[in-house]
Amino acid sequence: xxxxxxxxxxxxxxxxxxxxxxxxxxxxxxxxxxxxxxxxxxxxxxxxxxxxxxxxxxxxxxxxxxxxxxxxxxxxxxxxxxxxxxxxxxxxxxxxxxxxxxxxxxxxxxxxxxxxxxxxxxxxxxxxxxxxxxxxxxxxxxxxxxxxxxxxxxxxxxxxxxxxxxxxxxxxxxxxxxxxxxxxxxxxxxxxxxxxxxxxxxxxxxxxxxxxxxxxxxxxxxxxxxxxxxxxxxxxxxxxxxxxxxxxxxxxxxxxxxxxxxxxxxxxxxxxxxxxxxxxxxxxxxxxxxxxxxxxxxxxxxxxxxxxxxxxxxxxxxxxxxxxxxxxxxxxxxxxxxxxxxxxxxxxxxxxxxxxxxxxxxxxxxxxxxxxxxxxxxxxxxxxxxxxxxxxxxxxxxxxxxxxxxxxxxxxxxxxxxxxxxxxxxxxxxxxxxxxxxxxxxxxxxxxxxxxxxxxxxxxxxxxxxxxxxxxxxxxxxxxxxxxxxxxxxxxxxxxxxxxxxxxxxxxxxxxxxxxxxxxxxxxxxxxxxxxxxxxxxxxxxxxxxxxxxxxxxxxxxxxxxxxxxxxxxxxxxxxxxxxxxxxxxxxxxxxxxxxxxxxxxxxxxxxxxxxxxxxxxxxxxxxxxxxxxxxxxxxxxxxxxxxxxxxxxxxxxxxxxxxxxxxxxxxxxxxxxxxxxxxxxxxxxxxxxxxxxxxxxxxxxxxxxxxxxx
Numbered sequence: 001x002x003x004x005x006x007x008x009x010x011x012x013x014x015x016x017x018x019x020x021x022x023x024x025x026x027x028x029x030x031x032x033x034x035x036x037x038x039x040x041x042x043x044x045x046x047x048x049x050x051x052x053x054x055x056x057x058x059x060x061x062x063x064x065x066x067x068x069x070x071x072x073x074x075x076x077x078x079x080x081x082x083x084x085x086x087x088x089x090x091x092x093x094x095x096x097x098x099x100x101x102x103x104x105x106x107x108x109x110x111x112x113x114x115x116x117x118x119x120x121x122x123x124x125x126x127x128x129x130x131x132x133x134x135x136x137x138x139x140x141x142x143x144x145x146x147x148x149x150x151x152x153x154x155x156x157x158x159x160x161x162x163x164x165x166x167x168x169x170x171x172x173x174x175x176x177x178x179x180x181x182x183x184x185x186x187x188x189x190x191x192x193x194x195x196x197x198x199x200x201x202x203x204x205x206x207x208x209x210x211x212x213x214x215x216x217x218x219x220x221x222x223x224x225x226x227x228x229x230x231x232x233x234x235x236x237x238x239x240x241x242x243x244x245x246x247x248x249x250x251x252x253x254x255x256x257x258x259x260x261x262x263x264x265x266x267x268x269x270x271x272x273x274x275x276x277x278x279x280x281x282x283x284x285x286x287x288x289x290x291x292x293x294x295x296x297x298x299x300x301x302x303x304x305x306x307x308x309x310x311x312x313x314x315x316x317x318x319x320x321x322x323x324x325x326x327x328x329x330x331x332x333x334x335x336x337x338x339x340x341x342x343x344x345x346x347x348x349x350x351x352x353x354x355x356x357x358x359x360x361x362x363x364x365x366x367x368x369x370x371x372x373x374x375x376x377x378x379x380x381x382x383x384x385x386x387x388x389x390x391x392x393x394x395x396x397x398x399x400x401x402x403x404x405x406x407x408x409x410x411x412x413x414x415x416x417x418x419x420x421x422x423x424x425x426x427x428x429x430x431x432x433x434x435x436x437x438x439x440x441x442x443x444x445x446x447x448x449x450x451x452x453x454x455x456x457x458x459x460x461x462x463x464x465x466x467x468x469x470x471x472x473x474x475x476x477x478x479x480x481x482x483x484x485x486x487x488x489x490x491x492x493x494x495x496x497x498x499x500x501x502x503x504x505x506x507x508x509x510x511x512x513x514x515x516x517x518x519x520x521x522x523x524x525x526x527x528x529x530x531x532x533x534x535x536x537x538x539x540x541x542x543x544x545x546x547x548x549x550x551x552x553x554x555x556x557x558x559x560x561x562x563x564x565x566x567x568x569x570x571x572x573x574x575x576x577x578x579x580x581x582x583x584x585x586x587x588x589x590x591x592x593x594x595x596x597x598x599x600x601x602x603x604x605x606x607x608x609x610x611x612x613x614x615x616x617x618x619x620x621x622x623x624x625x626x627x628x629x630x631x632x633x634x635x636x637x638x639x640x641x642x643x644x645x646x647x648x649x650x651x652x653x654x655x656x657x658x659x660x661x662x663x664x665x666x667x668x669x670x671x672x673x674x675x676x677x678x679x680x681x682x683x684x685x686x687x688x689x690x691x692x693x694x695x696x697x698x699x700x701x702x703x704x705x706x707x708x709x710x711x
Contacts, residue, residue, distance in 0.1 A: 031135030039090035046082030092138020099129035117200035121251035131173045174265030185216030203248045222268020229259035299389035305606045306589035307395035309613030315360040326369040339421035341465040373560040391584045396555035398590035408529040412548040426702045446542040448486040454550030455492030457642040463490040464644035467516040489519045505650040512644040557591045575632030588612035597635040641667045
């Protein structure tokens, strides 16, 4: 019985999660499409009337007179609503008031002279906007938080009133809308040739009558409403491509889509069953983490790709999950070099952690730096406090590794954190500023020499981006020198760049680097680094800016656990990513040495960390539910990508390889897809597009240490 209850709980959880994701992904898009689509119809009509005022007066007086309104006043009011109301409605500014005006205008037209199905559906959609307001991508939403605290009379009261309307009246409106659609389907299914001025029967009359009756009954009782309306939305979309009344079917699609996203409303069987299930399964009701005392405690250290994936996969588990990180944001490290080269803002590649788990009842987030693990007492040492655990997942990542030459660190910073990226950006830009102010040709040559150590993906991407920045991004910015004269050198100890890639792709990448002006030194070892330059193979190269991309070392997780580690400090793990000899302790991502890649070590890549996090979550879920553990972890390599400059990249998928512009676009799509949150994706794409088209570096700010030119 308990197993059946658990399965039912999981099914309901999947249902809720699926439609939560649908709402997050589909509603912003549908909202914009509906607002622009409805506004366009009225705006075109208003422009035509305003450009031929005599015709507008004639129409108001003779063609569609309103008995209770003077024709001239009616013409002025109609054109004003059509023009101003449509503009405000499309922009999402004062949306409710614009929707109310357009709703009244549509209702007058429908009642007095031109009754159409499309107009009926427009009225229904305008009514929704009056009650609910616009979606997240609107000026109303953008300005509301500032307006509610503004020194403007009645504004805060109105905002609070409309918020009350949305919460209290919105579910009731959905119920009324559902019953109206049910009546339409049942009427059309019962009487094939039916016509009605206030039901959009004509638009659905060609659909199969048995289907109309069955789905009409489902909508009438409000059962499986989201699934039924999702199916009807697809049918309406198909009908829009087949019938001449495409506009009516598109509005019908929008109406059904609205119901699928927001549900059946309060007066429905779905709502009643939802309340019953939440009473039976309280975890579905979004209880906070402190209500989970007594349940198994899962502690995840690190909110990188691995830790975040593990925590998200456990958000419905019957466990108390604690996610610990020393930063309050998740960082997308593969795009750090874009911040370092002034193409992106740090906010574009970092997402705050807490909002990601706002709706996860069993997850809490702690900000702090872990100093150790007490495995005997099963405690995580977090500053002056201890966090107990029953299951521990360490996903603490890696740091720069200088192969025992840590004295080079102050002169050759690596790229692992936002602070590193902004410091490198400041160092690069400061070098150009100092080159402008100096009169010493030798010093200017050193300032304009940028040397990158390491020819892996990070080094290649850094070198290409810096070369593009110097040759195109700062064109005409300086007077004493040409930024294109900057010397960018990539030093690689191996025989080729990108040693983990196919050899042919490595040669293509090297040629691409040289094409954008990068000097590539292969088979060259760095012997010394100081503040004035580098010694490479016995030859001194004067360079004020040296960047490190040659190696990494794992976090001190292996030291905390007193475990067996490799030369890079990675903790050796069992096939299930657990640590031998320790109960329920797992290590994933860059911190782990796993042989789960056909007997080879799993690479320190974002996809590997994500796969490891998801796998460990499955192992923990199986243990919590007393089920058989999944098979040993196996990393599935999806491919490797590296970009060079603004239009070239290489992609290695094993048998399938890609390079040039197609690989560059693929690289962009993949990296944007990996970003966390819609806002990050939209902001990054917008900034990229702007920088790409204008050759402009968006964030050329010298901040923090070194802003005055000091190191």
